[in-house]
Amino acid sequence: LQASVRALPTFAPATVAGVSLRDEILEQPEAARRQLGASEAALAGVAARLRERPVDTVVIAARGTSDHAAIYAQYLLGAVDRLAVGLATPSLTSLYGVTPRLERALVIGISQSGASPDIVGVVEAARGQGAATLAITNEPSSALAGAAEFVLDLAAGPERAVAATKTYTTSLLAIARLAAALAPASQLDGDFTRLPGWIAQSLAVEPQVEALARELAVAPGGIDRCVIVGRGFEYATAREWALKLKELAHVFADPYSAADFRHGPIALVQPGIPVLVLAPEGAPAEGQTELLHDLRDRGVDTVVVSDVAEIRTLGRWSIELPAGIPEPLRPIVSIVPAQLFAYHLTLAKGLDPEAPRNITKVTRTI
């Protein structure tokens, strides 16, 4: 059995003349607009296929940032379409040569490059079994796109920075469009056209976020560890924010659902290690508010991300989100200030956001 994990050479240089990570963060309203116009036929095709042969189960194969898009899909396709969404363990196929029975599932591969052999392997095996298969990728001519029956093009435009930003938000939007296509009565799509505007609005916090990043970078210990707590729809945001902080700013950022956090990791909390709490309006808000009170009682410094002014006052620091975004779509926006925070913290720590240590743009795990 050939089992290996290998980082092959990068396809594109980490930086290309004039394009930076920050440019790609700021470009996200435009990228979202492009996504909204992309691959209508593929969405209709998937919906028709599932009307013909309905499924209860969705299995998603993804790695890294795309895995966080898959977590968003767990909540969104669960809540809107009542689909049980599971994350595949691609190693079962690639290392152990066994693929579970997937013929009655929709199998989705998410990969911005579409080049990761283990993700392609799951989609190929599933299609061979007769499963409905969908690729969500920024490279419609990639191996992943070739393997799947349907292809949803992210249409994010070339992403040159090593850290994924616009391919993440367009992946979430593509998933939201899929959820709407599979449940036309959901009226979810009524708000899609407002999303680019909300994303643009969320970018306005950049000066405050930059100041916060500078303050945290010079704190005792220089923020080398933190905990991030999200719940429900915003759990995906917690995971993706943590990954940005790890890969760019070298912060051991530990992301948790508030529920899992109480099961042990809360022991990590102590004064001097900040806790970043996603606490916007919605179903988890009451529990997150309780957690914020609890952390304040323990003398822990928190950064609260919320669209509710009253909740923001519970943190030592806060980041404002635009108000009025429907909870199921808000993760497409709430990650944006978090990306800006990771970017500015990286600069404030004297690191290069364009050349993260040890990473290449395309990771080909087998």
Place this chain on the structure above:
Amino acid sequence: LQASVRALPTFAPATVAGVSLRDEILEQPEAARRQLGASEAALAGVAARLRERPVDTVVIAARGTSDHAAIYAQYLLGAVDRLAVGLATPSLTSLYGVTPRLERALVIGISQSGASPDIVGVVEAARGQGAATLAITNEPSSALAGAAEFVLDLAAGPERAVAATKTYTTSLLAIARLAAALAPASQLDGDFTRLPGWIAQSLAVEPQVEALARELAVAPGGIDRCVIVGRGFEYATAREWALKLKELAHVFADPYSAADFRHGPIALVQPGIPVLVLAPEGAPAEGQTELLHDLRDRGVDTVVVSDVAEIRTLGRWSIELPAGIPEPLRPIVSIVPAQLFAYHLTLAKGLDPEAPRNITKVTRTI
């Protein structure tokens, strides 16, 4: 909608006269023997139910340590029974009031206390839909056991330490017995009776592990951060080891599948932050060996856990596992030296393993 996360008072005191975390770690061969004699009828019942109405999909609801048992089930039931195993998002039911369509799935709740309302809620909702339901719990009179059609009693005996150890290894063994019951031709059960002996053998490394923990505790920085890399069957071990290090020794321990590790978190690696690598014989060994070479080239200190002497020489430090354990069952053993390491590191850092900060034994998330 009532949405809250709350830590209710502990049911049992953190320590009870004469019983310590270490006692419970050392008791695991006995606990495994008890598990092997428990709930035969329930296993036969689940198998008969699934012969009558076959399923392709398993959905598991679990939190904390039990979530890591669920990850083991993803690999084992996938490899042995070709079942697509997904981890539930209990918040969908408890916060958003929606449960996906599960009537054609086997739904398993894993909880040592059986008391977590959100886990009970998923199992109740699934049973209401007509799904086959199974509780895996150390409390056969708990709410979880009452909610499920079938109950697999962990029979671990009372677990008094706040950090779960013997309920984890017995959960894995219960899952392995389930995999065997659903695939009688697998011959997996042939090795079950040898497991208590292998666990006992693995405990013999305690003096070396204690010395290693002391050495790491006095290293510059005193080990406040580390990365743990496992893959395939040992990914569950990486996750559970990290949780023990967090809750007991306050180490920001970041667990990864080797595949995901290359997608960003590898940026965290630098001299002074150790990487703990699970690299026993089996399908992922080649890739893990490559990673060890790569980390050595970067000047990173590693602790290698392996049953292969040659692979152990690739690390700065190593922990020996008993040889000859079949790969699908080995996670039941490989966590044991990791538990001992977490216990001794906690002592070496001057912390109390019997009273982890901020945690209660029973966490009731809603």
